[in-house]
Amino acid sequence: MKSSFASCLFLIAGCVMLSPAARAQEKPLTAAETEALVKKVIAENPELIIKSVESYQIKQQAASVSKAAQNIIALQNDLTNNPHSPSAGNPKGDVTVVEFFDYHCGYCKHFFPILTQLLEQDKNVRIVFKEFPILSEDSALASKAALAVNNIDPQKYMAFHAALMKSSGRFSMEILTEKAKEAGISEEAFKKALNNPELDKEIDHNRDLAQSLNIAGTPALIIGTELVPGAVEIETLKSKVAQARNAAKEKRS
Numbered sequence: 001m002k003s004s005f006a007s008c009l010f011l012i013a014g015c016v017m018l019s020p021a022a023r024a025q026e027k028p029l030t031a032a033e034t035e036a037l038v039k040k041v042i043a044e045n046p047e048l049i050i051k052s053v054e055s056y057q058i059k060q061q062a063a064s065v066s067k068a069a070q071n072i073i074a075l076q077n078d079l080t081n082n083p084h085s086p087s088a089g090n091p092k093g094d095v096t097v098v099e100f101f102d103y104h105c106g107y108c109k110h111f112f113p114i115l116t117q118l119l120e121q122d123k124n125v126r127i128v129f130k131e132f133p134i135l136s137e138d139s140a141l142a143s144k145a146a147l148a149v150n151n152i153d154p155q156k157y158m159a160f161h162a163a164l165m166k167s168s169g170r171f172s173m174e175i176l177t178e179k180a181k182e183a184g185i186s187e188e189a190f191k192k193a194l195n196n197p198e199l200d201k202e203i204d205h206n207r208d209l210a211q212s213l214n215i216a217g218t219p220a221l222i223i224g225t226e227l228v229p230g231a232v233e234i235e236t237l238k239s240k241v242a243q244a245r246n247a248a249k250e251k252r253s
Contacts, residue, residue: 069225071213078209079128079222084202086129086150086157089119093126095244097237098222100132100210103142103164103171105218111231112165118237125241129161130206132218138171143203145176148193152185159183224248 029037072079080096099115101108118125131147133139142164150157160183164171167179180190210220213227221228221237224244232240 068213068227072222072225072227075209075212076225079130080126082128084147084198084205086131086146086154086161087126088129088158089126090124091126093124094248095122095124095224095241096126096128097241098128098130100130100206100215100218100220102133102135102139102218103146103167104133104135104139107231108219109165111219112162114231114234114237116162117234118241122238122241129157130209131203132206132210132215132220133203134207134218136170140203141173142171142176144194144199145171145180145190147199147202148190148196149180149183149185151196151199152189152193156183156185160185 079098097115097118099111101111115127119127129146131143133143146157146161146164149160160179163179163182164176167175177187177190181187210216213220213222215227215229217229219231221232221240223240224247226240226244228240
């Protein structure tokens with residue numbers, strides 16, 4: 001905020017220097033005179049600083065959104081077609097929703113039924129899950145377990161994922177093994193798959209990917225070329241999907 005405020009003061013100072021009163025000066029104002037004049041203008045017109053801050057924030061936000069969209073386009077293949085990332089829904093869907101999540105994230109747990117509702121109502125959507133454990137060590141263990149299940153049988157991933165999203169409390173090996181068995185994975189196959197060092201590499205890759213997109217919290221969605229932070233409600237989610245669908249159609253035409 002300090003940098004924003006300083007930038008706004010600089011803009012106001014520039015406006016003051018270009019004002020008729022300043023232009024009427026026979027010699028350039030000193031730094032002290034300029035500062036005094038800026039303070040006088042702000043004191044007499046406080047709305048100037050508010051407007052300047054708002055204008056600066058709008059420009060910064062627009063630049064951030066534009067940069068995020070560019071990064072998403074550059075990373076599109078990694079986001080949507082990474083063979084190591086679990087997925088659900090229509091494999092040939094015309095819109096892919098990418099979710100970065102943590103199994104201990106309460107907002108992610110709230111969002112999970114909304115995401116499944118989207119899959120039920122829109123048969124032309126595909127979901128890609130990016131295991132992004134950032135809250136605790138057993139979040140990472142849960143993500144490794146989910147990726148292990150996906151490696152054994154991608155068709156069993158969603159059942160295991162749903163079981164973890166509906167769980168509360170810490171994840172132990174005993175709990176994760178039991179959830180894997182309930183999803184149809186043998187204990188032997190699960191424990192063997194869990195020892196694969198590639199699982200840690202995939203999670204680290206997701207963290208690097210999130211960092212490239214300035215994602216620091218969960219859930220975070222990528223829909224089309226838009227980054228959508230937080231747990232949105234179903235109508236907002238459907239609206240974002242519709243926008244991405246229309247944008248894709250326009251691009252093809």
